[in-house]
Amino acid sequence: MNFPENLKYTKEHEWIKIDGEIGTIGITEFAQGELGDVVFVDLPAVGKNFEQGATFGTIEAVKAVSDLYLPIKGEVVEVNQNLNSTPELVNKSPYENGWMIKVKISSDSNINDLLDVTSYKNLIGK
Amino acid sequence: MKLTALHEIHKKLNAKLVPFAGYEMPIQYSGIIEEHKIIRNKVGVFDVSHMGEFFIEGLRAEEFLQQVTINDVAKLSDCKAQYTAMCNPNGGIIDDVLLYRFTKSKYMMVVNASNIEKDFNWLIKNNLFDVDLQNKSDEYSLLAIQGPKSEIVLQKLTETNLSEIQYYSFIEGKISNCPAIISRTGYTGEKGFELYIKNEYACKIWEQLFETGKEFEITPIGLGARDTLRLEMGFCLYGNDIDETTNPIEAGLSWITKLNKEKFFGKDVLIKIKENGLKRKLIGISLNEKNVARHGYNIVDCNSSQIIGSVTSGNFSPSLEKPIALAFVETNIFLNQNPKICVDIRGKLIEANIVKLPFYKGSN
Numbered sequence: 394m395n396f397p398e399n400l401k402y403t404k405e406h407e408w409i410k411i412d413g414e415i416g417t418i419g420i421t422e423f424a425q426g427e428l429g430d431v432v433f434v435d436l437p438a439v440g441k442n443f444e445q446g447a448t449f450g451t452i453e454a455v456k457a458v459s460d461l462y463l464p465i466k467g468e469v470v471e472v473n474q475n476l477n478s479t480p481e482l483v484n485k486s487p488y489e490n491g492w493m494i495k496v497k498i499s500s501d502s503n504i505n506d507l508l509d510v511t512s513y514k515n516l517i518g519k
Numbered sequence: 520m521k522l523t524a525l526h527e528i529h530k531k532l533n534a535k536l537v538p539f540a541g542y543e544m545p546i547q548y549s550g551i552i553e554e555h556k557i558i559r560n561k562v563g564v565f566d567v568s569h570m571g572e573f574f575i576e577g578l579r580a581e582e583f584l585q586q587v588t589i590n591d592v593a594k595l596s597d598c599k600a601q602y603t604a605m606c607n608p609n610g611g612i613i614d615d616v617l618l619y620r621f622t623k624s625k626y627m628m629v630v631n632a633s634n635i636e637k638d639f640n641w642l643i644k645n646n647l648f649d650v651d652l653q654n655k656s657d658e659y660s661l662l663a664i665q666g667p668k669s670e671i672v673l674q675k676l677t678e679t680n681l682s683e684i685q686y687y688s689f690i691e692g693k694i695s696n697c698p699a700i701i702s703r704t705g706y707t708g709e710k711g712f713e714l715y716i717k718n719e720y721a722c723k724i725w726e727q728l729f730e731t732g733k734e735f736e737i738t739p740i741g742l743g744a745r746d747t748l749r750l751e752m753g754f755c756l757y758g759n760d761i762d763e764t765t766n767p768i769e770a771g772l773s774w775i776t777k778l779n780k781e782k783f784f785g786k787d788v789l790i791k792i793k794e795n796g797l798k799r800k801l802i803g804i805s806l807n808e809k810n811v812a813r814h815g816y817n818i819v820d821c822n823s824s825q826i827i828g829s830v831t832s833g834n835f836s837p838s839l840e841k842p843i844a845l846a847f848v849e850t851n852i853f854l855n856q857n858p859k860i861c862v863d864i865r866g867k868l869i870e871a872n873i874v875k876l877p878f879y880k881g882s883n
Contacts, residue, residue, distance in 0.1 A: 430552045451865070453809065458811060458813065458865075484550075
């Protein structure tokens with residue numbers, strides 16, 4: 394199972410790639426495997442603001458539904474529209490084509506709360 | 520945790536194994552949607568050995584089964600199977616079962632895994648007919664070969680002419696030279712067979728099925744796809760859609776409830792229920808949005824915002840590519856010519872279409 398070194402992770406199995414003040418967010422390979430076939434990703438509108446740890450959407454899989462939690466505080470600046478027609482991208486390419494939203498990271502986010510790859514792997518026992 | 524005879528094979532195939540009714544069972548191999556489509560288009564094999572098998576034998580076996588089941592056992596002839604149910608005296612469903620008749624005095628009842636003990640105790644308690652009851656669930660494996668190519672593959676492993684076995688019929692024959700009850704039944708809506716075999720033959724038959732089925736891309740299928748397949752057909756799942764608090768009339772099982780039979784458990788109550796009219800009934804719904812209506816979600820009257828029922832089974836339909844569900848709703852909503860109902864999906868009211876069952880028409 395793949396967990397890129399350059400990402401930060403959450404206990405709830407989201408990842409975030411931080412690029413200056415923009416963070417790209419998705420769910421981990423482990424998470425997509427546990428959920429199974431993803432059939433719908435309910436994402437917020439561009440412009441919405443969320444607190445760190447807030448629910449920003451839901452993901453519907455054949456087996457279960459799960460909330461999505463924002464790893465940092467910020468404003469949604471882009472949403473992956475491809476997930477509307479091909480939600481299975483989350484299964485096939487969780488770190489690349491299956492990204493969910495891009496967020497302008499608020500300066501009062503607690504980036505230190507995020508897990509590095511080693512801590513995340515320990516968390517899921519990999 | 521019990522294991523089926525095929526457990527090691529499932530592990531080798533990298534199946535995702537989960538506890539189900541006391542067994543560790545494969546829920547999926549490659550993925551539920553892909554497996555679902557393989558059954559609709561090609562051929563796949565399910566290990567459903569967790570199901571229970573009871574053998575019922577005796578001169579008064581038919582009389583006994585007439586008393587404990589709701590369908591008409593006298594309609595069965597040798598080598599025929601029947602979908603039926605056992606009800607308690609209040610008309611509540613103890614279990615939905617398949618009944619196989621070998622002869623007028625020998626039958627097999629196939630029951631849901633989670634109900635094996637309860638059902639067997641119920642049969643013993645009500646055996647006032649001097650029949651011999653054997654619970655052979657732990658001795659038998661059950662393989663379901665389902666899909667449009669199932670007959671071609673299975674035919675290569677048997678001298679029995681499979682095309683002569685009609686829907687809901689069976690033959691005691693041989694598969695790969697091993698004795699097997701070959702039954703043309705299934706829980707998917709597709710053409711298919713179910714093989715009841717002794718545990719010691721399970722691995723051999725499984726391996727030969729995959730060997731001969733290679734050219735048809737035969738695939739192992741898990742219980743996850745079994746659930747989406749049966750849901751598309753509107754088939755009830757015990758514990759989700761039906762249980763002892765539901766009766767067969769409201770669950771859409773009037774077609775197996777033979778109220779003109781002389782006597783059976785639940786008859787008097789069920790006649791009254793039918794006469795008085797139903798308070799609620801099980802219906803099919805589909806959603807235009809992609810949120811999935813799941814077990815336990817409330818059904819709401821869109822006009823009055825009153826809760827009028829709840830979802831019993833719901834999932835994304837891989838064939839129709841939209842969410843579908845079975846739900847119990849109060850029948851008085853049908854007093855309105857155009858009832859409008861919604862599902863409360865985690866606080867969001869999503870309009871639902873009332874759909875005639877089955878949701879999908881299979882090849883069977």
